[in-house]
Amino acid sequence: MKISENINESGSTVDMLINMGPQHPSTHGVFRLVLQLDGELIVDAEPHIGYLHRGSEKLCETESYSQVVTLFDRLDYVANLNSELAYCMAVEKLLELQIPDRAWYIRTILCELNRISSHMLFYGVYGLDVGAMTPVLYGFRERERIQSLFEQVTGARMMHNYIRIGGVKEDTPPEFNENLHAVVLELEKAIEECDELLTQNEAFLARTKNISCLTIEDAIDFGVTGPILRSTGLVEDVRISEPYGIYDRFDFGIPIGSTGDCWDRYYIRMQEMRESLSIIKQAIKQMEPGEVQAKMRRIVRPPKGECFVRTESPRGDLGVFLVSDGSQNPYRVKVRAPSFANLQAIKHMLEGVYVADAVVILGSLDIVLGEVDR
Amino acid sequence: MEDQANKTTALNAASQKLLGILPSILNQPTLQYRTNIDELTVNLPGDLVHTICKILKTHTDTAFDYLTCLSVVDYEDILEINYHLFSYTKRHKMVLKCELKSTDPTISSISNIWRAANWFEREAHDLFGVLFEDHPSLDRLLLPDDFEGNPGLKSYPLHEYKEW
Numbered sequence: 001m002k003i004s005e006n007i008n009e010s011g012s013t014v015d016m017l018i019n020m021g022p023q024h025p026s027t028h029g030v031f032r033l034v035l036q037l038d039g040e041l042i043v044d045a046e047p048h049i050g051y052l053h054r055g056s057e058k059l060c061e062t063e064s065y066s067q068v069v070t071l072f073d074r075l076d077y078v079a080n081l082n083s084e085l086a087y088c089m090a091v092e093k094l095l096e097l098q099i100p101d102r103a104w105y106i107r108t109i110l111c112e113l114n115r116i117s118s119h120m121l122f123y124g125v126y127g128l129d130v131g132a133m134t135p136v137l138y139g140f141r142e143r144e145r146i147q148s149l150f151e152q153v154t155g156a157r158m159m160h161n162y163i164r165i166g167g168v169k170e171d172t173p174p175e176f177n178e179n180l181h182a183v184v185l186e187l188e189k190a191i192e193e194c195d196e197l198l199t200q201n202e203a204f205l206a207r208t209k210n211i212s213c214l215t216i217e218d219a220i221d222f223g224v225t226g227p228i229l230r231s232t233g234l235v236e237d238v239r240i241s242e243p244y245g246i247y248d249r250f251d252f253g254i255p256i257g258s259t260g261d262c263w264d265r266y267y268i269r270m271q272e273m274r275e276s277l278s279i280i281k282q283a284i285k286q287m288e289p290g291e292v293q294a295k296m297r298r299i300v301r302p303p304k305g306e307c308f309v310r311t312e313s314p315r316g317d318l319g320v321f322l323v324s325d326g327s328q329n330p331y332r333v334k335v336r337a338p339s340f341a342n343l344q345a346i347k348h349m350l351e352g353v354y355v356a357d358a359v360v361i362l363g364s365l366d367i368v369l370g371e372v373d374r
Numbered sequence: 375m376e377d378q379a380n381k382t383t384a385l386n387a388a389s390q391k392l393l394g395i396l397p398s399i400l401n402q403p404t405l406q407y408r409t410n411i412d413e414l415t416v417n418l419p420g421d422l423v424h425t426i427c428k429i430l431k432t433h434t435d436t437a438f439d440y441l442t443c444l445s446v447v448d449y450e451d452i453l454e455i456n457y458h459l460f461s462y463t464k465r466h467k468m469v470l471k472c473e474l475k476s477t478d479p480t481i482s483s484i485s486n487i488w489r490a491a492n493w494f495e496r497e498a499h500d501l502f503g504v505l506f507e508d509h510p511s512l513d514r515l516l517l518p519d520d521f522e523g524n525p526g527l528k529s530y531p532l533h534e535y536k537e538w
Contacts, residue, residue, distance in 0.1 A: 050516035057501075058525060062532055093411065220439045220462060223490030236462060307411050308458055308469070310442070321445050321456065334445035336458075344493045373516060 015043055018355070022051050026129055026359040029369030033346075033362070037355055045350040045358075047343060052373035060333040065091055065300035066165060068330060073159040075335060076371040079118040081110050081150075082313040083371075084163040087333075089244060090309045090320040091165045094302035102290040103167035104246045109180070109283050110153065110162070112276040116187060117146040118314040119269040122366045123194055126266060129363035130207040135198050142190045145183050152179060165300055167293035177284070184280060191273050199267060208262040212349045212361045215260065222348065223341035226316025227272065228365060231257035231264035238312040250282045262364040269366075272314075301328055315339050315366060337371040384412045388466035395435055400426060413458075414468040423457075423472050424482040430459065431487055437461045438468070441484075444494035446502040448528045453479045453502060474504065476527075483509040501526030 021032035030051035036044040056075060060068045072083040085107060092099060124139025147157045153172050154162035162169050198204055214224070216232045229236055237254045239247040255271035257264030304326040310319045316338030323332040342365050349361050385393065393407060393414055402422065408415050418426060430438045442458040457470040474481060483506035485491040495506045496515040503524040506512055514521060523530055 050514075050518070053516040055525060058530075058532060061528075221489045223441055223488070234462065241465065305410070306447075308413065308443070317442065319443050319458070321443060321458070323447050332445075332447045334443065334447075334456075336443040336445075340493065341490055344490065348489075 020358070022048075026363065028125065028363070028367055031343075031367070031369055031372075033358070035350070035355065035358060040354050040356070042350050042353055042355055042358065045347050047346055049343065049369070049372050052369045054374070056374045057333050057335060060330050062329060064328050065302070065330060068333065069164065070159070070161050072335075073161060074370060075337065075374060076313060076315065076318070076339075076368050077158065078121055078368050079114045079314045080158060080160055081107075081114040081163060082118075082311065082318065084160065085111055086309060086311045086313070086318045086320045087322075088163050088165050089311065090307060090322040091300065091302060093307045093309055094305055094322060094324055095165075095296070095300070097166055097294050097296060099167055099245075099294055100291040101246070102171075102287065103292045103294070105283050105287040106168050106172060106292060107163055108246060109280050109287075110150070112279050112283075113146050113149065113183075115276045115314045116273045117143045119273050120146075120194075122269055123198070123266075126363050126366075127198055129359050130204055132198065132201070132204065135194065138190070138194050138197060142187060142194070145186060149176075149179055149183050152176065164293070166296045167291070171292045180280075180284065184277060184284075187273075187277060191270065191277070195270055199270060205263065207357075207360055208266060208364070210259065211262045211357050212353060212364070213259050213261045214345070214349065218348065219260065219345070222345040224316070224345050225338050225341065226312070226314070227268045228260075228265055228342055228345075229316065230254065231268050232260035233258055238310050238317055242310060244309070244311060247279075249286065250279045252279050252282075262360055265364040265366075299328060301326065310336075313338055315368065315371070316342060335371075335374055337374065339365075339367040339369070339371045343367050343372055385409055385414060386412065386466075388464060389414050389468070392436070392464070392466045392468065399433055399436060400429060402426070410469070414466075416468065416470055418470055418472045420472055420474060420481050423455075423470070424484060424487070426470070427457070427484045427487050435464075437463045439463065441488040441490045441494075442467070444491055444498065446498045446504060446526065448476070448502060448526065450528055451476055453504060455481060455498070455504065457484075479503060480505045480507060482507045483512075485509055500524070503527070 016037045018035045021027040022030040032048040034046040035042050056071050059071055069084050072087045073080045076083045120139045120143045124136035127135030151157050154160040214232050216234050219229050219232045233256055235254050235256055252275045255268045257268055302324040306323040308321045310317055318338055319336030321334040325331040405416055430436045438459040438461045440460045440462055442460050445456045447454045453474045453476050455472045460467045483495055485495055495509055498504045499512050500514045500516050501524055
């Protein structure tokens, strides 16, 4: 485009439209963003989603309750176990089912590991977003350890289908404890290493500090949850405010930020990985042998009714609204996806910032489009 | 649905307190308050939704600052809109329900009360054909603009597979 095309007859500049995505590598999936620019400043941004819409909620209505778990694996495909957990908790709430302790410990350990692996992916990819090549290699190395451990337990690296209604699929293999110990020790070192590598890097600070500060009021109003909400300084974590499962048995902190900028969002995730490790270590100590599946009928048929559960997924407040009509299939499943609500705020966040920061801001939201589009 | 009401009352302390003060705040004698598992549930007529949402958000004793979820359930002849609300300051939660005739699913938008409602309402419009009045831009969200029909509805056929 010639510069003259951007100037109108009276000599002032006219806005330029830039199309980012849906095939852009920094949109973390198929996501399209139309940016309206005045020079280098973003005047308006219009997000377009839906490229990955598979009608998961509608599909749930045609599958039996136990088959639906596999669909939830494919929503948040970076933190599969956390998605499975949310759905299973919803069905169990309708069934008023008591889950054996050991099943809850296995679930908690795996979900917290999944949180670390999700944050490690964020760490690596966020490095790429701001222009640092090295972190992604370190992030993926650590993620790989966790994926291998998952493979030993669940048989799959990503689509686990391991957390089942009433407990988990089967008990952990005999070598699990030893391997888990090794992974925890390695992760402890690795988190410190990753922290040293990027957090206080001068170029990284320059790209992320004081970029797109979000206020508490705006964040709450947009329904933003998870690390992004905590970065504004609000102490809120579903694991503590509405404890589910056995989270009330652990002692762990909620990292919060102060300014709500991109760096805060990043650093909260680094701290959350340490808290997750602390939960895992406490869980290993408390865990005892026992049943991993509640006594229940083979065919799941919850009574007529509806319920809503909230869980804390790595991205925020993952809710499942489940309506049962007493048959073998759910009548309606609505997923309140954290990325969906977080992404909604991007229009507000991008207004008035430089176009060079757009990718940094989008990256700091850590969206997963499988969950946004469902 | 109705036979499920009051099955188990397990409201937490904050929501119990809310149940005590809510009738005087809303000042609508016709409203029925019931408990569904652990949530306080209120059925609203469509024309009251906007007014009551506004009160619930702005009143200092209710202070519902967070719209957790907005969902639609299709019961063939009626469409039920569910608003799940939560308050970070008071730590209580509740559900508002509003039943719309599926022949005329029109309701006023609450996106000027909680900005979070914007996309939730667009999604409900996209998949269920609910019309939200005064919504700033009620376009399709998940489906392409030229898509015909509302696939969330029970009447919309799901592709039937023939297995080999």
